[in-house]
Amino acid sequence: YYSIKDILGxxxxxxxLATLALFSPNLLGDPENFTPANPLATPP
Structure with a gap:
């Protein structure tokens, strides 16, 4: 009984967690990862 309950939980x-990470990833991660690209700024 307990193993079935543990697997279900x-x-x-x-x-x-998968639905949270797939449908709203900005709640968990750093929003700096999703900055739009600037074609005028060249990388060093």
């Missing part, structure tokens, strides 16, 4: 948490 792990799958539920994994599905929740």
């Amino acid at each position: 792990f799958a539920l948490m994994l599905i929740l």
